Amino acid sequence: MNGIPTSTNDSRSAPPPQAGRVEFGHAAGNAMSMKWSALHDAAALVCTLAGLQPEMRKPDVRNFPAIMRDTGGWRYDLAKQGVDDLASIMEPGLAALLAVSARGQSPRPAAAALWQEFVASRAALLALVPPLGIKRRA
Template identity: 40%
Template sequence: MNALRHEFDLAEATMLPPLGQEPTRAPGPLVEDLGARWEALHDAAEAVAQLAQLGHEAAGGAIASLPERAAHAESWRREAVVNGIDDLALVMQTGLRALIAAADQGRDTTAAALTLWREFHVARQAICAFVEPELHTA
């Protein structure tokens, strides 16, 4: 009989809490970190809006309070929000770089910027839905 043999290196392993228990985390630093990421994302969106020749969007209410609400959400929802913000930040960074390069060459970036702006809004709504899905369905 051939037995499979594997050597596992658990030096970098993360221990998970028992089922039904979540690790306790101080929400303060998490809120600050999420808040900084969320704000940077909206700064990029503001730059895209300028290239799309749109007015300033005043984000308030549920959008502004997302970091606080996400910090107190279930751990899987919190992780989904963090991953969503990071993914959207990468998309915005890449898109904004392309738009700036095109604008530097004298090209009209309005249509492309408007498309990125719309994608930002759809993705932002999806991120918000991770925290409170019942508010973002319909």
């Protein structure tokens, strides 16, 4: 009639695979990536409250969620759990620092302690990155 195929078997009428859809694995990886980025934004504020200069994000830190997603397996599972655990430390810690600061008291000593905890936890997470030669799940 109008030249538009009406058959459901016509491959032209079906959207290409994954068009407009995100696979669950990628969505989970994106969630970890967003949380990782938010943690670093919070850590930059903690740095400032501690009287320190916020650090530049190096590529290995910036790319950590993607590397873990590509690696998969137990390393990815531990990375997700570790990022969640780190968020559980940073959220109330940052709230306490802001409350102290709002009262006009110096948050520097507590902020420095939280910063050191963040750095140590992040280093443990970055140790999950597989050494060269271990195949990723690409």
